[in-house]
Structure formats: structure tokens, C-alpha cells
Amino acid sequence: MSTREPQLRTVEVIRYVTPLREGGSLPAIVEADDDFLYVLKFRGAGQGVKALIAEVIAGELARALGLKIPEIVFATLDPAMARTEPDEEIQDLLRASGGLNLGLHFLSRATTFDPVLNTVSARLASQIVWLDCFITNVDRTARNTNMLMWHRELWLIDHGASLYFHHAGQNWEEQAKKPFGAIKDHVLLPWATELETVDAEFRQILTPELIRSIVDLVPDAWLISEESTDSVAERRQMYTGFLETRLAHSEIFVKEAQHAKTRI
Structure with missing residues (x-):
């Protein structure tokens, strides 16, 4: 189990890939400027930032206890990205989520x-x-x-x-x-x-x-x-x-x- 001081990286979202509609808060797969894909949890979703707070605290507690958690990152989002999104619901979500959101490394083929x-x-x-x-x-x-x-x-x-x-x-x-x-x-x-x-x-x-x-x-x-x-x-x-x-x-x-x- 790691004894290092917990730290989170910050990435910038550069492309909205696809929504994950099975999630109640409409998370999405996005690409970031580090060339990785992340499951993005939006601050503008119905549950708001409290869900993001819970993700950070609970996830990093689990990691500290030696359990396997996808890497958690802070993800900055430019609300102007909504201009290229045809779905009105997703447009609204992107506009409401400008700034710092939360991403989890996408586990491909899990x-x-x-x-x-x-x-x-x-x-x-x-x-x-x-x-x-x-x-x-x-x-x-x-x-x-x-x-x-x-x-x-x-x-x-x-x-x-x-x-x-x-x-x-x-x-x-x-x-x-x-x-x-x-x-x-x-x-x-x-x-x-x-x-x-x-x-x-x-x-x-x-x-x-x-x-x-x-x-x-x-x-x-x-x-x-x-x-x-x-x-x-x-x-x-x-x-x-x-x-x-x-x-x-x-x-x-x-x-x-x-x-x-x-x-x-």
C-alpha cells in the first residue's frame, strides 16, 4: 500500500467523445490533452459538485487502502465546446460545467x-x-x-x-x-x-x-x-x-x- 502524499493531476478536455447514458448524471467519455481517454463527471450535472467531492474523497481513500481505482484527475472544460454538440441536453450540460470537473481514467474493454x-x-x-x-x-x-x-x-x-x-x-x-x-x-x-x-x-x-x-x-x-x-x-x-x-x-x-x- 502506498504511503506517498496523495496528489491529483489536472488535464484539459479537448474532445467530447460519447455520452455514457447508463449513468444518472450523464457522464461522458472525453479525450484530454495528455492523449488519454477519461470518464468525465460534470460539475453541472444534477448531483452537482457534491458528487465530485465524494468521488475524490472516497476514491482516494480506497486507493490509500490498496484497492484498485482508475486514476482520478481534475479536468478543465471550456464551455464553448457545446457549440459543436448537436444534442441539446449535452449542450446544456457542457455550458453548465465550464471550469474544473472530474475525470477517471477510462478502462478500455473492461x-x-x-x-x-x-x-x-x-x-x-x-x-x-x-x-x-x-x-x-x-x-x-x-x-x-x-x-x-x-x-x-x-x-x-x-x-x-x-x-x-x-x-x-x-x-x-x-x-x-x-x-x-x-x-x-x-x-x-x-x-x-x-x-x-x-x-x-x-x-x-x-x-x-x-x-x-x-x-x-x-x-x-x-x-x-x-x-x-x-x-x-x-x-x-x-x-x-x-x-x-x-x-x-x-x-x-x-x-x-x-x-x-x-x-x-
Whole structure:
């Protein structure tokens, strides 16, 4: 597992390739000025920048824990690109997303993880279940696994639905100590038999310094909210505080997952 300080590159979008209409926020495959393709998540999409914040924090936490995540980059977009797009819905999205967006390296020819066809070890299943309990990710079900098989390895994608407490303005201190009832629907829960071992290991890795360094990756502009008078520093501290508090009470969500597993 890497101990390096987390960093994200910035690229410039030079070509809109094709929409991914299976995504609720209409992400797209784009080409950037580094000649790579990325799945672009737009700041102007319905879920707004909070989904991008969740992608950054959850994705880089997963990477720090040794799980496989496509490279995350900041992607600048010129809204003038909308002029060459014939689809009016996409035009509107491009115009609303000028500036800094988020991209994930496109895993060409990857296939969707299928629990019937693909096997996963008890350790890896436990690691992913633990992560999703920690970040409150409601979107890793049999219906929508948000996992890909690429070069015979399992990759995690799409974490925009994580940290859902920030969408409703809920008290983060209270939410941080709650179990995660949605874990009962997690596609990997039946194989997650090493949760206590993983819990002990991950609690050692996720130091306060590491958590803060990951939250610090979020651009200031994404933390400015019309619905809140909190400063950027206060918003950043909210995420840091939520994660540190949740980690300190991880036994709550571990026990919830273990209990849910007995009911399968």
C-alpha cells in the first residue's frame, strides 16, 4: 500500500467523445490533452459538485487502502465546446460545467463485475464492504455493482453516491456514528467473512494525517455552497471530522455488516 502524499493531476478536455447514458448524471467519455481517454463527471450535472467531492474523497481513500481505482484527475472544460454538440441536453450540460470537473481514467474493454461469473476472495470482499460502510456508499448492489474486471483484476468505480450526509445537510457528527443499514444489499456481503481483521488493519492505515491530506485534495471552489454560510475551511473540516469520527466508531458499522450477513 502506498504511503506517498496523495496528489491529483489536472488535464484539459479537448474532445467530447460519447455520452455514457447508463449513468444518472450523464457522464461522458472525453479525450484530454495528455492523449488519454477519461470518464468525465460534470460539475453541472444534477448531483452537482457534491458528487465530485465524494468521488475524490472516497476514491482516494480506497486507493490509500490498496484497492484498485482508475486514476482520478481534475479536468478543465471550456464551455464553448457545446457549440459543436448537436444534442441539446449535452449542450446544456457542457455550458453548465465550464471550469474544473472530474475525470477517471477510462478502462478500455473492461467488463462489469458479475458475482455469478466472477469470483472474489473473502479478504477483498471484506475490504470493499468495510470501505463502503465507512464512506456510506449506497451504490454497490447486485443491480448496479459499480465494479469492473480489467486485466483480470477488480476495479472500483463511481463513488458519487458516497458521503450522502452532505446532500441533506444532516448533522455530520450524528451521522458519523450511525450504522449503515444499506449494507444489507451489498453485492459482496456474502463473501465478507474477514471484517474484523480488515477493520484492525484499515484503522492503522487511515491516520488523521492521511485523512486530512485526502480531504485537502478537494478544490476550494467545490466547497463554496449557496446553501451554506460555512467557510471553505469549515466545510473541509466537516468532511475530515466525519471521517475521523466514523473511523473511531468503526465497530458500529462492522457489527451492522456482520449482523446483516447472518440474515442473507
